[in-house]
Amino acid sequence: MLLVQNLIKRYGKQNAVNDISFELQGGEVVGLLGPNGAGKSTTMKCIVGLLRKTSGEITIGGYDHLSVEAKRLFSYIPETPYVYDLLTVEEHLQFIAQAYGIRDWKEKGNELLETYDLTDKAKKLGKDLSKGMRQKVSICCALLPDPQVLFFDEPMIGLDPKAIRNTKRIFRELKEAGKTILVSTHLIDSVETIADRIMILKEGNIIGNDSLENLKKQFEQKEGGSLEDIFLELTKDE
Ligand SMILES: Nc1ncnc2c1ncn2[C@@H]1O[C@H](COP(=O)(O)OP(=O)(O)OP(=O)(O)O)[C@@H](O)[C@H]1O
Known part of the structure; x- marks a missing residue:
């Protein structure tokens, strides 16, 4: 491969x-x-x-x-997460879904946000996220297209201990x-x-x-x- x-x-x-x-x-x-x-x-x-x-x-x-x-x-999760300052967390997922032509992305997107404790951050802008949250958004974006x-x-x-455990599970x-x-x-x-x-x-x-x-x-x-x-x-x- x-x-x-x-x-x-x-x-x-x-x-x-x-x-x-x-x-x-x-x-x-x-x-x-x-x-x-x-x-x-x-x-x-x-x-x-x-x-x-x-x-x-x-x-x-x-x-x-x-x-x-x-x-x-493929998807790539970089060492230093890159997020768009002026897109919200959920807009990042929407952007990826549009770029990859994924139609029914919301359910999977919501599950990923839930896994990474980002549900209540869905409306937060990229520029207002902590480093760990950026990393989580980067992982969610990489997983959404199911590469x-x-x-x-x-x-x-x-990542915090819970996110490390979830990533190991993933x-x-x-x-x-x-x-x-x-x-x-x-x-x-x-x-x-x-x-x-x-x-x-x-x-x-x-x-x-x-x-x-x-x-x-x-x-x-x-x-x-x-x-x-x-x-x-x-x-x-x-
Ligand atoms: N942009 C750059 N310009 C010049 N040298 C670089 C650049 N990026 C990396 N290097 C050098 O290339 C070598 C490999 O670096 P690389 O970042 O790939 O290592 P790494 O194994 O990922 O390290 P780490 O575990 O610290 O992240 C190092 O000697 C580093 O100094």
Whole structure:
């Protein structure tokens, strides 16, 4: 469903992403982990077309990632939520529904607002929302079109505990519904239970890419050894 081949992204002379290749099969949930500055956001932004890649090939559902056909297939939840200052919360959903041609969106929209405690904020303008509320609106907008593929960049940052719990539940529901998900996160436990595979980035390179079970074997982790232990082992400075 997602194919990334030899992706390189340079900022000036610095290689932020260093010739990486990976694939996500349809229905796969993959956690993208890495220390600060590893290149997670850069990778995601290149995939969704917000940053111009230096070189490489990216396809989504077999279409070039910059094509309209590819864009119809995915939603992206950025690390820093972007909301329109002069649209209310419900107008954001209406805007997305119109842009994607979704006719009966109100029921699902209301359910999403309910899930994220935004029902009483429906008439609030974007500019008057807190950072966490903006993040919630961004997640609601991404979920409304029911995309096949979801790219979440640090979705839990700024969310309160209830919203984190609801987002974890939504991850599980999306997985059960067969969606393909790439989620970058520092909150390792938020992907540990749902990810089919973990990819670990360090200094722009993929240094681990396997199921949690295999990563545990690779690192001879005993039963009960956590993903966090493996992560710290893999990313420690030599
Ligand atoms: N706009 C930019 N201009 C120049 N360098 C950049 C820019 N954005 C990111 N970088 C550099 O590219 C590298 C990768 O950054 P990126 O934001 O992709 O990392 P990340 O893994 O998402 O980090 P974090 O976990 O801190 O969000 C870092 O060395 C960073 O300094």
